[in-house]
Amino acid sequence: MELMGDIAGKKVLDLGCGDAEFGVELLKQGCVFYEGVEGSLNMVQKAVSVLDRTTSKIHHSSMEAWDFPLDHYNLVVSRLALHYLENVEPVFKQIYNALTEDGLFVFSVQHPILTSSVQSATKSARTDWIVDDYFHTGKRVEPWIDEEVVKYHRTTEDYFKELKNAGFTIEELSECSPRRENFKSDEEYARRMRIPLFLIFACSK
Structure with a gap:
């Protein structure tokens, strides 16, 4: 939210919007139109319900397949979704073209330190982490409740270069x-100070 700045009067696209609760918050803060793209039909149905009677629209589509309009949005956001894409550069280029002049692209991904090795994804409330195969980018398969989740590991440098190649600053x-104020205990705050969980970029057209 801090990196997005004032969103009053802006048209916003949310890639991987989930249940669109974030869209409710953006509309409260004054964005004039909220549009979401989501690959899960269950989430799309939830999002449509959540945004009932608002200036918004939700699309059931993957980011890779969606037809981005040109020069349309003041702000494009994506929260913890892009690390599920095998190839982000074509999507970055589509986002660049969909933004108006001086438009902003703000996105978060799971930090590359965590996506590098799946061994750090097999235990909750960790007190140690394994960083391995960092420069061997690509597919990672993680256990998640009786299922397997596929993510794609990239280094911070990879994200930077792909954004630059797409034209972003x-x-x-x-x-x-x-x-500290976001944690109930000193112990949890101290644990979270040991390793980053997220990586966020704010990029301008």
Whole structure:
């Protein structure tokens, strides 16, 4: 939210919008139109219900297959979704073309330190983490409740280069340094200070 700045009067596209609760918040803050793209039909149905009677629209589509309109949005956001794409550069280029002049693209991904090795995904409330195969990018298969989830590991440098290749100027980068007021205990705050969970880019057209 800090990296997006004032969104009053802006048209916003949310890629991987999930249940669109985030869209409700953006509309409350004054965005004039919220549009979401979501690959899960269950989430699309939830999003449509959540956004009933608002200036919004939800599309059931993958990011790769969706037909982006040209020069249409002031702001494009994506929260913890792009690390599920095998190839992000074509999507970055589509986003660039869909933004108006001086438009902003803000997205978060799981931090590459965590996606590098699936061994760090097999235990909750960790007190140690394994960083391995960092520069061997590509497919990772993680266990998730009796299922397997496919993610694609990229380095921070990879994201930077692919954004530059798409034409973006990187304005800000954040690793979401923890703030004590967001944690109920000193112990959990101290644990979260040990390793970054998220990586966020804010990029301008």
